[in-house]
Each structure stands twice: as structure tokens, then as C-alpha cells.
Amino acid sequence: MARTSSSGSSRRDVLKLAGLATAAGFGVRPAFSQSPGHVVVVGGGFGGATAAKYLRRAGVDVTLIETNATFATCPFSNTVLGGINEIDAITHGYDGLAAHGVQVVPDTVTGINAANKSVSLQGGTAVSYDRLILSPGIDFKWGEIEGYDEAAAEVMPHAWKAGAQTELLRRQLIAMDDGGVVAIAAPGNPFRCPPGPYERASLIAHYLKTHKPASKVLILDSKDSFSKQGLFQAGWAELYGDMIEWVPFSSGGNVARVDPATMTVYTDFDTHVVNVANIIPAQRSNRLVDTADLANGGDWCPINQLTFESTVQPGIHILGDASIAGAMPKSGFSANAQAKVCAAAIAALLRGDEPPSPSFINTCYSLVGPDYGISVAAVYRLNAEGAIAGVEGAGGVSPGDANAEFRKMEAEYARGWYASITSDMFG
Amino acid sequence: MADGITRVAVPETAAKGEIIEIKALASHPMDNGFMFRDNGTRIPRWIIHRFEVDYNDELIFAADWHVAISANPYISFHTIATESGTINFRWFDDNGDIYTESAKITVV
Numbered sequence: 152m153a154r155t156s157s158s159g160s161s162r163r164d165v166l167k168l169a170g171l172a173t174a175a176g177f178g179v180r181p182a183f184s185q186s187p188g189h190v191v192v193v194g195g196g197f198g199g200a201t202a203a204k205y206l207r208r209a210g211v212d213v214t215l216i217e218t219n220a221t222f223a224t225c226p227f228s229n230t231v232l233g234g235i236n237e238i239d240a241i242t243h244g245y246d247g248l249a250a251h252g253v254q255v256v257p258d259t260v261t262g263i264n265a266a267n268k269s270v271s272l273q274g275g276t277a278v279s280y281d282r283l284i285l286s287p288g289i290d291f292k293w294g295e296i297e298g299y300d301e302a303a304a305e306v307m308p309h310a311w312k313a314g315a316q317t318e319l320l321r322r323q324l325i326a327m328d329d330g331g332v333v334a335i336a337a338p339g340n341p342f343r344c345p346p347g348p349y350e351r352a353s354l355i356a357h358y359l360k361t362h363k364p365a366s367k368v369l370i371l372d373s374k375d376s377f378s379k380q381g382l383f384q385a386g387w388a389e390l391y392g393d394m395i396e397w398v399p400f401s402s403g404g405n406v407a408r409v410d411p412a413t414m415t416v417y418t419d420f421d422t423h424v425v426n427v428a429n430i431i432p433a434q435r436s437n438r439l440v441d442t443a444d445l446a447n448g449g450d451w452c453p454i455n456q457l458t459f460e461s462t463v464q465p466g467i468h469i470l471g472d473a474s475i476a477g478a479m480p481k482s483g484f485s486a487n488a489q490a491k492v493c494a495a496a497i498a499a500l501l502r503g504d505e506p507p508s509p510s511f512i513n514t515c516y517s518l519v520g521p522d523y524g525i526s527v528a529a530v531y532r533l534n535a536e537g538a539i540a541g542v543e544g545a546g547g548v549s550p551g552d553a554n555a556e557f558r559k560m561e562a563e564y565a566r567g568w569y570a571s572i573t574s575d576m577f578g
Numbered sequence: 579m580a581d582g583i584t585r586v587a588v589p590e591t592a593a594k595g596e597i598i599e600i601k602a603l604a605s606h607p608m609d610n611g612f613m614f615r616d617n618g619t620r621i622p623r624w625i626i627h628r629f630e631v632d633y634n635d636e637l638i639f640a641a642d643w644h645v646a647i648s649a650n651p652y653i654s655f656h657t658i659a660t661e662s663g664t665i666n667f668r669w670f671d672d673n674g675d676i677y678t679e680s681a682k683i684t685v686v
Binding site: 375400401402403419420 | 605
């Protein structure tokens, strides 16, 4: 016993020393000469925040440009809608990154000058870079659903960028009378967070079942199948009976038009007057990429999938939802994994080395209820054509016949995953 | 959608000469006859092989479908609103069934 205790205290001493070493590291950090270069990261989400931190770990000078002082995560934003968490629980600041030596600039990039390697900021200044990382996320294709524009989103929120929109949708759910109908319009592929609309339906149903049990969730889908479909549908039947109705494309689920004034959602063939409408529109890469034509006329940015460097403009790397990253889904976990690979590649390139051969993991946990979790996981490597491809036999989905204890454990893993990835990004 | 298999969308009203969009959807497996069940037996061909649309008894749209057409065939096309009347839709199933839909349009 005495031995254990003494070894425990020596471990604490080691930790204390490590802490001192880190502090000393900050003291000498302005020794810029040791850095192989300066990287500007645009966007402080899953891709950008992770890339900034891991580039600092590799000794690279990093400036992170982010419009907002805090970042509310899309992952777990459905728990806010379900009344399980407050928005504060999914909102993170950048002090941790600053403590790692990341220069955090609260501003908005208005233009990219690839020729002289600089970005211009709304504040009027320009920042030059050796390499640029864009992790700007998505924008919406307004108008693809007739009548759905930015003004309509204040009445029929998308809540597909977390924050104020999440809180708006939450307030609408709270204000709705029992017996109301909540419509969720789910977009066609590809889009941010493939299981997201269905987790959202689940956790809204959780809230309604608890507080407004005569209400209904109506999913109007532009697709005929969705991520983890069998697991979701089994979970819905088990937890919520027939509270959630899913209308696939082939049953006329595609939303063609909305009228916010009358709270009417028109599919190709039917008309639904609803109490709350969550319209998740079709998506594309954030329009910032258009300032350097990085999407090459398409919706998403083509990249070298080893380094995440644009195939259109050298020196600019694109991460996360905005990029075409082979078989990887557009998820926060994907962006986090890509950011580490990109940071390692850039550190190598700046030092004149070969980028290391990457391996990626993505896991999407979804909560069907607070104590009912399901997941899909995959491992990816580059194939012979240089595209990110799934490794056969690796990963998988939760078993269909698992018991309640198993589902509860997966819900715990989901919470553990969230704590761990946000600490990885912002801690 | 009397039979639950088909549904259509036609504007209720239109101006004379206006270009209108017509949509039609059939919920159908469109089995192409080349697929096998787990036990090795072949799933026989079963498709909708023809689709027709009349506007006041005049054929305005027709399509012959073959085995490459996906399940749940969805058709959207444009025509000119010429006069008030009825638009009739017919889907011809391999099994001999004909599914029909009908929609009224008022042209002002």
C-alpha cells in the first residue's frame, strides 16, 4: 500500500514537471525562427480548431481567424432541442487554443488572394500565410425549396448551424401546444451529418413524449433511405410508438415549397399545415471558397486526399464539410480526423518532408433517446487512386438485436465521445 | 392516389398559355429480372413498362420504360396550359394492371 501511494505521488510530481515544461514552452514560444512557417486557419469548428492545435504541437506558427467568439457544435445540438442540455453545454471558446500559442483573430475573411498568399479581413487588414487552411463548413442553397430563404429561416428554422437557430427551434418546440405537428424536412445527399435529421426527430420526440404526448413528428424526406435507418426505426417503435412518421421520397416526401406565413409545407404531391417546421435545405460548401473558385464550379471543393490541398489552388488546404474527402461522411468527427492528417502533412511539407500515409476513423453516435445510443464506425485509408476509401472489414454498425443495457452503454459512449472530442479541439 | 401506388401533381389553376409543371410518382419495385434471392432463385422481371398522359383526351406525354428504370419511377415534365379540363395518367404494369390517376385543371 505504501508503495502504491508513493508511486502515486511521484506520478503527480511528473505531471507537475510536465506542466512547468509547458509553461516554459510558452515563455520561449516567440522564437519564431524555429517554426517552419506560418499557417492561417480560417474557421474555428471541428476541422479548423483541431488543425490549429495540432499544427502548434508540430511547432508551426498558427493564426486562427474566426468570426464568432464562441462555437456551438452541431453534434449534440439535438440534445438541446430535446431539452437534455442547455446551449451552454455545447458552446466552446478559444482560450484553450490561445494557451497553446494559436494567435486567435476574431474577424471574418472576405477574400483570398492566392497569388500573393494572403487573406483579407472585414476589419480592413490582410494576413499573409505560407499555407492556408480553410475549414469554413457549409452554406445553404437558398431557394432550392421555393419560398425558403434567410427570412423564412427565422420562421421555419434550419438549425443546421448550431447556435441561435438551435435556440429558436427549441423556443418554438416549448411554445407549441400539445397535439401539434413538428415537420422536419430532410435534404438529399450529400449533406452535413447524415444521421442528424433522424437523431433530431428522435430527441424532439423524447421532449414531446415527456411534455406534449399527443404531438407528432413528421419527417418529409428527399431520400428513400438514410443512415442507420433500421436501428433508428426500431428505436422509434420501441421508445415513441407511432409518434414519428417518416415519409420517404417515393411516398411523396420531397419538400418542394414552403409558405412561412401560413406554416404550410408543400411536398411534390401533398400539403401539410404544421405547428413547427424545421426545414433543412440542400447544402454546398461555404461561399467563402468561391472567392478563390475552390469548388471549381461545383458545390464542394476537390482536394488532394493525402494533404487536403486544393486541386485548384496550390497552398490552400480545405478540410471538413466543404471538401470532397472520398468516402468519408460530412461529420465533425471526420473533420477532426482530417485536420490531424492535414496538420501532419503541412508540417512535413513546410520542412521539405514527405507527408505521412494517413489513416482516418469516423464514428457517428446518435441518441435515439437519452439512454438509447446507436453508432456507425468506419476506418479509411487512401486507395491506389489516392482517394479516401473505407477499409473492408473495419468498423460497422450497432447490432440490431442489442438489449437495453447495450443501448444505454452506447449512449454513455456518445457522451464520452463528445467530452473527448471537444477537449481535443478546444482543451 | 386511389390505389396508393401512384400520385400526381397538377396546378389547380393556370393562365392560358402558361408553362406548367406536371409530376407523377409510382411506388413500384421495378424488378429488372436480373437479381437473385439469397436462396439462389431469380426474382422475375416486374416493371411498369409504359406511362401515358392525356390532356382532354389528347396524348401529350408517353414513355416506354425498360429494365434500367429505377424503383419508384418519378416523372416531371412541362406542358402548356391550353384549356380547362382533365389530365389523365396511365401506368401499364407487366402484370396487366393499369393504374390511373386524374386531375382537373382550370385555365383562366
